[in-house]
Amino acid sequence: MTLLGIVLLLSGLALVVAEAHVPSGLLGVAGTVLLVAAVAVLATAVGAEALVAVPVGAALVLAAGAWGLLAARSASGALRTRVRSGPEALSGRVGVVRAWDEPGGQVYLDGDLWRARHSWGPGEEADLHAGDAVVVERVAGLTLCVRRADEWELIA
Structure with missing residues (x-):
């Protein structure tokens, strides 16, 4: 069970990093889902109950969502600026x-x-x-x- 959690965690991190290099939105969402699943699997593997795994997963989703909104806001601001070269x-x-x-x-x-x-x-x-x-x-x-x-x- 712990091995599954580690694999999910590494896969989720890899997808989030891939999203930073190829911004499409889909990789970031899939990476976030895998990270939440990894937290839930690892929390249950160490003996924690769902009472602990759910708030930790929710906090992780909120943090990832906030980061995604911040990145989207920066990207949309760059699109609105006037061309200054060429x-x-x-x-x-x-x-x-x-x-x-x-x-x-x-x-x-x-x-x-x-x-x-x-x-x-x-x-x-x-x-x-x-x-x-x-x-x-x-x-x-x-x-x-x-x-x-x-x-x-x-x-x-």
Whole structure:
């Protein structure tokens, strides 16, 4: 009986550790169930009654549930944050035109020189010139799609 409890305990711990590396929820639940079963089996193996095994198992379930809620809250908070790196973070940023020959040019943004083109069709707006402030509308590969910055976007 003690061997069964130890096997259940080790299996439960292995599943909980696996859940930390492959978050799916299912492994964590299965690991918690095995841990509760291990506590119940080990408690009865040492001669304790159900009066002791049930509260210990309930405490273990509550602790595992609290840990799971804390981990889920941290994960959901990370999903709500704004992207701060890579091409997705460039949208909405203000850069300066360094050189412009229709239909595109070069824009200086965050210490780098980028290829850029209009985010509108040809002939819809006045040409851009060196020194003009532009706003990145989107990123297509390594090319920025930009538009002339409005006055309110330059105040910072």
